[in-house]
Amino acid sequence: MLQTDRLRNAQRFNLESVEEKIKYMEKCDKDYEELIDSLKRLSSEHRLEIMVPLTKKAFMPGELVHTGEVMVYLGDNWFVNRTVTQGVEIALRRREKIAGELAEYTKCLDNIRNKMDMTNELEEGGIVEELTEEDIARVENRHKAREAKPNVPRLRPAFSPGELEALKTRGSVPQDEDSEEEREGLR
Helix, strand or coil, X not given: CHHHHHHHHHHHHHHHHHHHHHHHHHXXXXXXXXXXXXXXXXXXXXXXXXXXXXXXXXXXXXXXXXXXXXXXXXXXXXXXXXEHHHHHHHHHHHHHHHHHHHHHHHHHHHHHHHHHHHHHHHHHHCCCCCCCHHHHHHHHHHHHHHHHCCCCCCCCCCCCHHHHHHHHHHCCCXXXXXXXXXXXXXX
């Protein structure tokens, strides 16, 4: 059962990895949803009274001005000033992209679960053959023998010797222009 245990461990690892990615994507989607709501609320007012955080526990009253402008992160430490409407559109596009990636990860998760079910079925009722040390050694020796042989294709002659002689007597095959003496000298 060693092979199925390794397969099962790999499947569990993949399952956990994809589940973590799905949780992260869902969190990002929720964050973008909250951002869009905040941007829409900000766009309706020109100034907004807020509590400004100074530290984790200290706040002081303050006021937001220019609530119609936002700074948008483009990536690689690049930012650009945009209107709130443009910021909402950018956030919506990013949310659509996240939804597509989330759908792909969900399909991947379903695929992994199906493979895990197939592994369970194989282990419960399928043909499971345990390999002995002798079987493993035999397979390894077979692989070594294949690697040692050069992979040269065997060429089959186009004509059998009898067919070749028949063609030469009919004159269908051109004769070698070298004489016997020249051929002997080349050998």
